[in-house]
Amino acid sequence: MKFAHATTVDFPSFENKPLNPGLCEPRKVNFQFNNIPKLWLNNSSVLTHFFNAMNLFLPAFESFMVRVMKNQLPCIKNTELELPIRGFIKQEATHGQTHQKYNKTLQAQGYKFRTALKITDFFFTEVLEKYLSTTMCLALIAGFENIASIISYVGLKSNMLATADPTMRSLWEWHFAEEIEHSGLALKFLNHLDNRYWMRALGGLLGAAIVVVLLVFGMILLILQDTNFANKKTFDDLRKFLFTEYKFIPLMFKGVIPYFKFKFYPELEDLYQYAEKVFPYSQTN
Ligand SMILES: [Fe+2]
Ligand SMILES: [Fe+2]
Secondary structure, eight states, X not given: OOEEOSSSOOSOOEXXXXXXXXXXXXXXXXXXXXXXXXXXXXXXXXXXXXXXXXXXXXXXXXXXXXXXXXXXXXXXXXXXXXXXXXXXXXXXXXHHHHHHHHHHHHHHTTOOOHHHHHHHHHIIIIIIHHHSOHHHHHHHHHHHHHHHHHHHHHHHHTTTTTTBOHHHHHHHHHHHHHHHHTTTHHHHHHHHHOOOHHHHHHHHHHHXXXXXXXXXXXXXXXXXXSTTOSSHHHHHHHHHHHTSSSOHHHHHHHHHXXXXXXXXXXXXXXXXXXXXXXXXXXXXX
């Protein structure tokens, strides 16, 4: 079996399977999180914990998506949609398991977050799944997935992981590229069952709010546990990340706003070029 890394680092991390948005087949993974430095990206609390905060909550997000979509599979009356949705579900399940594995490494590094994860799990299983309709849950998932594809696009286009620890770079580039590969599918699934504008818009708003709250909370929770976090570098890194070098906030707004247009079609062709750098056709053809 062939495993690959996104660019030049040579070690096995994920199966080398070309990008195929028509099927979204999951790739086998082989991530080993031994010897990951605590600040694995530019020795920066801000940059490292942006990714670590996503990592904390992704297993809860992804298992929610897997449960809801699996339950709704019998409602799909179209094999062209069913096949990639089945792939989507398997990809998200692998993402969740892999990030769960890295959470154990974070725990071993001394970070404390068990209560935060318990509350998040409770929120997904006992609040969202119990009190929202299935269609609303799907609208929420379409909203999460829209944010995920924007973060993936920003992360791959800006090459922000270029100087990261090689395993962590590989982990995030693999995940970002699969997010792009199955981008737009959750929205197609929602539209297949319910294509009312307000449903998509409400799911998009609620989805964005949940992601932002958890991401900001997770970053603060982890940054506060680093020694010497209150220094000039932390504030400089935050400014660079949000506004100047990576322009995370302006790019997120630019990406999210079109989702609320009455007629919205994700521009997937523009995205695929970034995922193809991670899953290149040339290596397998
Ligand atoms: Fe994912
Ligand atoms: Fe996804």
